[in-house]
Amino acid sequence: MTQSGKLAQDPVRVERAEWKRQQTKARLQQLLTVVSPVFLLVLWEVLSRTGVMDIRFFPPPTAILHTFWELLVSGAIAEHVGVSLYRIALGFLAGVIPGIIIGLMMGLFTPIRHFVSPLVMALMPIPTLALLPIIIILFGIGDLSKVITIAGSVFFPVVINTAAGVLNIDKIYLDVANNYGASKSQFFFKIALPGALPVMLEGIQMGQAIALLTIVAAEMMGATSGIGYLIWTSYKAFLLQNMFVGLIMISFFGYLFSLLLRGLQKKLLPWR
Incomplete structure (x- = not known):
């Protein structure tokens, strides 16, 4: 056989x-x-070392790594990264928490959905960064203006995805909850929140990416520290190796946050 x-x-x-x-x-x-x-990285190194790429604009990764080490030893990296992560964390939470609450209410209560939806649809197309000058006028150039800018950028994908997650819950679960006389709190925590969680987490994943994009742009205007400030000042001084260090740091944190959120998603949604 x-x-x-x-x-x-x-x-x-x-x-x-x-x-x-x-x-x-x-x-x-x-x-x-x-x-x-x-x-x-290897291709970049080879092309830079062989002169195919102009090292004035694209320094080899080994040179960027050397610059990163110098900034790390001097303490500049820790200062800029610490400030940016602090702003990102506060702005992210300030956007996600109201986004989840309002999104759940929009999905659960039709009057609230009809009242809030036009406001969300009208404000969402406006880039938060376009409002940054107004935000700086109102809240100054300190951390608060950066936090509010990030929160505004994160809020919309979270609220829209959360509301969509609730509205897409299978009707059979709603019927079961009604037939068994589930209380409002039981319906909220046992049906609405778990049912919306998959789509909600997609919105949160999108929000963290937007938060990183926003912090870089926000710190380029009216800031004296942060990764965005490092990138912008290095560019203006033509210290491109320092600029690439900032860009790589943003890329690294974007990848790290994405992995953390995916790990959280696996814990909360093991069936997916």
């Missing part, structure tokens, strides 16, 4: 072979996620 015939007659061996294939596929995918950025 052939090997394939033996496998066909032994379900355990078939399942084990399939599991091995899935493990091999998963390891290959993990390897590719590491290889792609390494390949890009």
